Amino acid sequence: MRQDARENRERILAEAEAVFGTQGAAGSTEEVARRAGVGIATVFRHFPTKEELIEAALLRHFDQLIQRAGALATDTDPATAFRTLVRTMIETGATKLTLASTLTGRQHVPGNAAAASDRLKAVVSDILRGAQDADAVRPSVTVEEVYLLIRGLAQASATMQTRPETLDRAIDVVLAGLSQTAG
Template sequence: MRSDARANRDRILAAAEEVFGELGATGSTEDVARRAGVGVATVFRHFPTKRDLLGATVVRHFEHLTSYARAAGSEPEAGAAFRALLSTMTERGAGKIVMLGLLIDAGGFTEGALRASAALRTEVDASLRRAQGAGAIRTDVTVDDVYLLIRGLSLAAAHPSIEPSATGPALRVVLDGLAAGAAAPRPAPDATAT
């Protein structure tokens, strides 16, 4: 791919992430083209269908987070790197939730999106294990727990009634709960005991 075509493709994908993250299903290819500063024909030349555009946008989103996670893996403070990764994923999560819903509505996950998602999960798990090995994060936490927490915060942030400023304090509560030394959950009381 020529460098100008690659630059156009990158601008289109960045614009698509913004447009669909902000406008959801009402976002159009024309909105993406306008925001990217290209013609609609250029968008269609790169992405013949909306599903192609959404799939590539989701892949780009996951790949950026995976690169971030890999770079954070070389940081000397594993706990701080893990907390920064969770913060970044949560901050960008609301837009991702919207894009994933649109992609499912447009025909389901693409193979590229599934591969990119799996690669990110592998890096998140590695970051979690490094932080646990450094004694910064509770050892009973799994990558499934982490994803559930990120998804919950992201869904909340995507809801129109939630102020964007509410996510920060909620994330701090989650990070405090993940910290090594935080109280492990107690089993629920047995309702049948007397």
């Protein structure tokens, strides 16, 4: 693929994540094209259907989280890596949930998205274990519990108007509750 085509594709995906991640199915491919600075034909050349575009945006979202988690796991102490990853997943979770719900009109989640979700969960599990080994997170905490808390705050921020500082404090409460030093 030519460099300009790769750049167009990346801009289209970034804008698709923004448009469909906030507007869901009501978002339009025309809006994605306009915001990406390309024609609608360019969007459809890369992604023949709106559903394929949304699925690709969701996969991009997972890939970016996996890359971020991998970088955190190698570049940061385990406690900071865990806290940063949980915070990032909650802050971007509303977008992921909106993208995924736009695709759930199907009978099942697309295989690529399910596989990407599984890869992310494996990385989150590794980072959780590292934080537990560093005595930063309670040893009894499971990745399923962490995911439930992440999803709860992400779902709340996706469905109700939440001020950023309120979400930030709520994340602090969750992280304090998971902490080894908590009650």
